[in-house]
Amino acid sequence: MKIADLDYYATFGNSFLHKIPAKYKLIDAAIILSAVFYAKNVYSLAIMYFLLMTYLVFSGLPRRNFLKVSLYPLIFTAMFLFSMENLTYLTAFKVILRVLCISTTFIFLIFTTPYIQIFKALSVFLPDIMINILFNTYRALFIINNTLDNLLTTVRLRGGISISRPVHSLKTIGNLVGFFVIKSIETSEKMYEGLKLRGYSDKVFFSRD
Structure with a gap:
């Protein structure tokens, strides 16, 4: 999937998420990211990722393309994990879930909000x-x-x-x-x-x- 496709979905998409103002989506993204950063265990991260995936199922967004883009950061995550010493399965799973939650949150924002609206809200x-x-x-x-x-x-x-x-x-x-x-x-x-x-x-x- 190309970057231009993301811009196309954000501009011409017709899901209910596209109708929500950008500022509210930015606030939601900030809340989710804060919860991800402060999550103490794997179970909390797993529940958050499950909720995000459930949200995706009912969002009306193209699930296959969405998942494909959200999984890209795992390439760099794998490189990071292989460079760590004394890595445990629990730590690796926690890092992977944290990355997936963050990437999924950002892809929700990018998939449903034209970039000009994002920058206008951020300004x-x-x-x-x-x-x-x-x-x-x-x-x-x-x-x-x-x-x-x-x-x-x-x-x-x-x-x-x-x-x-x-x-x-x-x-x-x-x-x-x-x-x-x-x-x-x-x-x-x-x-x-x-x-x-x-x-x-x-x-x-x-x-x-």
Whole structure:
């Protein structure tokens, strides 16, 4: 699932969650995240995740795509867990549940709220510099995602990555990561120059309508 699909669901979705004002959804998200952070045991986290999944079933949102996006953070969670020493099953399960609760909460917000409404609600209590960072980061994600898709297509056309060729695969991955980082920096510089040429003055304005 692409980032653009998230924006599509948020803008053109018709579930009852889409009709709730963004500020109330942000408050709900903050309450859930606070409960997740202060949860002391696995059982509390498991109950919260079960309730979130139950909410998903009755929300009318595309469950398959929703779950696919919400599980992405587990890739980085696995890397973190493998780097820990003296890791117990209980600790690992607690970390995984905590990550799933957080990611699911954010995906609920992103799936049902257009980004412009989120930033408008955040602008009430966040400083302008934070809104600028979040807004421009969100815009850059679409450009960078398109760049990554093009790079992955190029890699596949050139033979892709194979376990049977470990040296070649590692070299390909290294080249891919290096080029992607350079291209991302170049893209951010071009985007900043474009904003300046269009009169950007370190502030994003939102309509209050």
